[in-house]
Each structure stands twice: as C-alpha cells, then as structure tokens.
Amino acid sequence: xxxLGFLFMALFASICGVSxxxxxxxxxxxxxxxxxxSIPVAVRVANHSGxxxxxxKEADWLTFSVEANDGFIILKSGEVPVIKEFDxxxxxxxxxxxxxxxxxxxxxxxxxxxxxxxxxxxxPTQPTSRPKEFDIISGVKLWEQEFGLPPLSATNHGQPxxxxxxxxxxxxxxxxxxxxxxxxxxxxxVFKTFxxxxxxxxxxxxxxxxxxxxxxxxxxxxxxxxxxSVINPNGELLLRxxxxxxxxxxxxxxxxxxxxxxxxxxxxxxxxxLPAPKSVLAIDDVKAPKP
Numbered sequence: 001x002x003x004l005g006f007l008f009m010a011l012f013a014s015i016c017g018v019s020x021x022x023x024x025x026x027x028x029x030x031x032x033x034x035x036x037x038s039i040p041v042a043v044r045v046a047n048h049s050g051x052x053x054x055x056x057k058e059a060d061w062l063t064f065s066v067e068a069n070d071g072f073i074i075l076k077s078g079e080v081p082v083i084k085e086f087d088x089x090x091x092x093x094x095x096x097x098x099x100x101x102x103x104x105x106x107x108x109x110x111x112x113x114x115x116x117x118x119x120x121x122x123x124p125t126q127p128t129s130r131p132k133e134f135d136i137i138s139g140v141k142l143w144e145q146e147f148g149l150p151p152l153s154a155t156n157h158g159q160p161x162x163x164x165x166x167x168x169x170x171x172x173x174x175x176x177x178x179x180x181x182x183x184x185x186x187x188x189x190v191f192k193t194f195x196x197x198x199x200x201x202x203x204x205x206x207x208x209x210x211x212x213x214x215x216x217x218x219x220x221x222x223x224x225x226x227x228x229s230v231i232n233p234n235g236e237l238l239l240r241x242x243x244x245x246x247x248x249x250x251x252x253x254x255x256x257x258x259x260x261x262x263x264x265x266x267x268x269x270x271x272x273x274l275p276a277p278k279s280v281l282a283i284d285d286v287k288a289p290k291p
Contacts, residue, residue, distance in 0.1 A: 021049040026116050026132035032172050034139050034179050035107040036190040039100040043082075043116045043129070046093045053120055055094075056085040061119050062096060066104050067131075069111035074104050109138045139168030139179055142205060146185055147213045149233050163191070163233060165215050167205055176201050178219060182235040192235030197227050206251060211258040214238065218252055218262060226250045228262050240274040243267050
C-alpha cells in the first residue's frame with residue numbers, strides 16, 4: 001500500500017509538472033451552434049519548458065475529444081487535420097485553428113465539452129486542456145424551398161440535382177439569429193449551415209430565388225434596419241448589404257426577365273458589406289455556381 005501511495009504521488013507530480021511546463025487552452029468565439037453548423041475552435045499552446053518543441057510532424061500531434069453532458073463520448077469520423085510542422089520556442093505561444101464539425105457527430109441538441117491533447121515526441125505524458133463547453137441548439141424552421149442545381153453547361157439537359165434552402169431562427173445570447181441550412185431534398189445530407197445574421201423577433205424574412213437558383217433574402221435586423229443577402233446553391237454568401245426603412249420599407253421585386261432587385265428604403269454603406277464597399281458586385285454578374 002505504501003508503494004502504491006508513492007507511485008500515485010509520483011504520477012501526480014509528473015502530470016502537474018507537464019501542466020506547468022506546457023499549457024493547452026481551447027478558445028471559441030461563440031458557444032452556441034445549430035446542428036451541423038461549423039464549430040471553429042482555436043487551440044492555444046504555451047511553452048514554458050525551457051526547450052524548443054518540434055510539433056506538427058506527426059499527424060496526431062493535436063487531437064480532440066468531445067463529450068456530451070451526460071458523459072457519452074461522441075464518436076469521431078476521423079482525426080481533425082492540423083498538419084503543419086513548426087518549432088515552438090520556450091516562453092512563446094502558438095495558436096492553431098480548425099473546424100470540429102466535419103469530424104464529430106453533433107447533430108443532436110445538448111451541452112457538450114471539448115478537450116484538446118498535445119502529443120510531444122519523447123515525452124511520457126501528454127498535456128491536455130481544460131474542458132471547453134458549448135451548446136448545440138434547436139432552431140425553428142421559418143421557410144423552405146427545393147430547387148434544381150443549375151447545369152454546368154448549356155448542353156447538359158439531364159435531370160438536375162435537387163437541393164433545399166431552409167431558413168431557421170434560434171435564440172443566441174438572449175437575441176435572435178437567422179440561419180440558413182442547405183441540404184438535399186430529403187434533408188438527410190447537410191451541405192452547409194451558417195448564421196446569416198441577427199434578426200428581430202418580429203421580422204418576417206422575404207426570400208426569392210432567381211433564374212440560377214441563387215437565394216435573395218431581405219429581413220429586419222433592427223427597428224428600421226434591414227439585411228439584404230444573396231446566397232448561391234453551394235451555400236456561399238455572394239452579397240450582403242444594409243438598407244434603412246425611410247418613407248417606404250425595403251422589399252424584393254422580381255422583374256419580368258427574372259432579375260431581383262431591392263426597392264424602397266435607402267441603402268446604407270457599412271463595413272459589413274460584402275463585397276467590400278470599394279468593389280460592389282452587381283447581381284447581374286452572378287453566374288451559376290459549380291456544384
């Protein structure tokens with residue numbers, strides 16, 4: 001028993017020593033996500049060991065584990081790729097960024113925690129981070145529309161692939177956000193989920209599809225402010241503009257030839273515009289995307 005006590009104390013001292021020499025921290029810009037939304041994380045590794053560490057040579061030098069609040073370990077479909085060899089000198093810090101969503105099955109709402117582990121060659125123990133908690137939340141479906149993916153060429157007349165745009169709202173930090181989900185027709189395959197932006201609780205989003213299946217969307221973000229966005233069938237945000245409610249409300253208008261424009265209100269140039277204000281993309285120049 002006495003020997004076991006000494007072994008335990010030695011192991012504890014070893015772990016504490018590693019923790020003091022190398023610290024690992026997981027950081028997140030937000031802590032609430034919709035199912036299948038990207039989950040970007042930053043891992044901060046600080047070296048106080050007194051020696052230069054050679055990291056990134058092995059594919060598994062940085063690994064992650066995700067656990068549900070009930071203690072259930074979430075299965076991985078593969079290791080998160082963070083492959084780039086580098087040296088971390090003593091008294092310096094390195095940060096690596098990655099997206100966990102493609103490698104963990106996080107489609108069920110609930111509370112989860114992430115732990116990052118750094119593998120250092122020739123070290124008997126592996127420094128780990130404290131658990132970083134986050135939530136997968138449910139959203140309320142506001143609208144959905146199936147559409148055919150535009151052909152790659154004018155000579156392609158086969159049956160088009162069918163996808164679906166879905167608009168959802170969800171509460172985030174006591175405010176509302178509008179999300180876009182892009183799926184196949186059955187919603188069994190999710191291509192992309194991302195927040196379009198903040199919205200008022202009384203907003204009624206106005207969506208329209210143009211002739212190349214781009215989604216044009218205008219909705220209310222504040223008492224007299226509207227967001228106008230254009231998203232292509234690959235889930236890429238092509239355009240984002242801000243409009244103010246003046247004597248009339250900003251709304252979408254479909255021209256006879258299928259062109260979609262914003263009428264009413266007054267556009268206000270902001271730093272949030274996409275593309276940047278110096279180079280505004282004309283909707284007429286938007287081409288059918290490649291799948």
